[in-house]
Ligand SMILES: Nc1ncnc2c1ncn2[C@@H]1O[C@H](COP(=O)(O)OP(=O)(O)OP(=O)(O)O)[C@@H](O)[C@H]1O
């Protein structure tokens with residue numbers, strides 16, 4: 001069902017095999033290290049004119065602890081504007097991708113996104129509440145709490161007799177999304193124009209308000225979730241083969257489903273609460289990795305992290321520098337992602353729900 | 355491990371013991387008080403018409419389904435009291451049909467059978483990979499190891515799922531129609547192999563087959579089942595050695611089909627009339 005690309009590294013005859021094997025290895029290392037060049041490139045991008053040598057000089061000065069004769073504002077641009085934004089972009093990209101890859105494994109469907117269980121609608125409603133109704137509630141806290149609440153209620157809704165069937169989860173996710181969508185509409189209807197504008201803008205997903213504090217707010221949750229997901233990643237292979245198949249080899253199905261859903265939700269909620277709803281990253285990145293390396297989650301999860309980080313930071317470079325105004329990055333990822341999604345939809349026979 | 359509160363007879367019993375299993379789906383009763391005793395290391399085949407509950411019974415034995423009443427013992431221990439982990443180390447299960455949406459390689463599929471041996475926060479190690487490779491060549495599908503599971507034939511998939519159950523190193527192997535998609539040669543080879551594994555490793559095999567002649571040729575014992583018809587007769591028409599169980603009268607009462615037995619060079623074959 002995937003293009004021949006997914007298996008190109010596995011030619012049948014021995015001679016080719018070793019050559020392909022090494023090429024696969026080389027690609028793997030390349031993909032794993034990609035965040036590094038992406039980071040370096042992004043440090044050079046920005047509206048404030050700054051040459052690479054100046055950049056190097058300032059960074060060196062900071063690292064060595066000595067002074068430079070370059071203006072102080074350069075230091076501010078690099079360490080308080082570019083660096084937090086780049087790191088936040090990488091964090092968000094990595095988080096959305098690993099969350100998407102995980103949920104696709106649980107649902108055994110490559111067309112699932114991190115928002116399938118109502119996470120984004122919950123977050124949007126929470127953010128709107130914080131913006132318009134309870135100004136004393138920090139926006140991030142509102143979004144984080146309500147996105148977790150949305151996924152939690154979808155999970156509980158789908159739970160029956162200690163089991164959470166995948167198909168019920170999907171339906172519960174749809175219901176929860178609609179309910180929070182309606183609640184959001186009420187808020188939007190009731191508030192004044194300025195708040196409405198902020199709510200709409202938040203929904204677009206942007207990194208332009210990046211700051212160290214946002215990075216530090218999201219990073220611990222992402223870290224915890226990623227550690228759990230990466231440690232359990234092989235279990236996703238077992239789960240992705242089918243629930244009965246997983247149970248017959250002794251997997252405590254409901255426990256692992258719960259762990260995977262909690263961790264992936266934690267990771268995605270944390271970044272959505274600081275960056276808004278950035279669409280389709282969590283869908284296309286795992287897909288691209290799968291097309292090259294196959295569906296083995298032992299490789300898929302780590303590579304989703306590095307590819308997601310690199311992808312979003314590069315797209316954000318475009319958002320920062322390509323237009324005369326700041327384009328919300330969520331708009332670009334969605335416009336980029338939609339054709340990829342449609343291509344995949346046609347290519348994979350609607351993802352083959354079981 | 356606790357062996358339940360069964361009597362001393364159960365305590366001594368080796369192999370698989372099924373006691374008074376009943377199950378209904380909704381209000382349709384499928385199994386009614388099925389009891390069987392299966393010797394350790396024997397190959398036992400369940401035969402019977404479509405929908406008589408063979409798959410259901412296998413799933414109950416593997417605890418994938420909970421019966422309304424009745425118990426299953428393996429080597430004297432009640433399976434309902436075992437940890438999932440322990441159960442998976444002693445019992446392997448090959449479902450009737452299987453498909454997946456992700457193109458995992460055959461190797462990746464088979465190695466998931468090592469699940470009960472791989473610690474939670476870990477991935478399969480060298481030992482697991484070695485065992486996987488051994489089983490792949492034992493079942494003679496090593497040439498498929500790097501193929502996508504979604505791109506091999508139905509019969510090959512069946513062999514892959516058998517391999518997956520084998521790497522679990524179970525002492526009881528449950529196979530649901532292991533030959534349904536296999537070609538003529540592979541049917542015979544696979545059934546021979548299953549017998550070989552059973553005999554050489556003292557593995558108890560419980561499988562379902564549709565071909566009564568295969569059941570007779572490759573089993574130590576045959577259990578002939580029928581659909582419940584509401585007149586109080588149980589599911590088990592006959593169980594015992596192939597010769598005793600598969601008589602024309604028994605076949606008639608299970609399937610409603612007339613057969614005769616023909617002797618071909620000392621082999622008994624069932625032929626429909
Ligand atoms: N999940 C289910 N819900 C309701 N009824 C079911 C379910 N699974 C099976 N049944 C019914 O239970 C009966 C027994 O099913 P089972 O799959 O055990 O039959 P079987 O003997 O394996 O048949 P076959 O030879 O076709 O594989 C059938 O009549 C079937 O329709």
Ligand SMILES: [Mg+2]
Nearest residue numbers: 408409450530
């Ligand atoms: Mg069946």
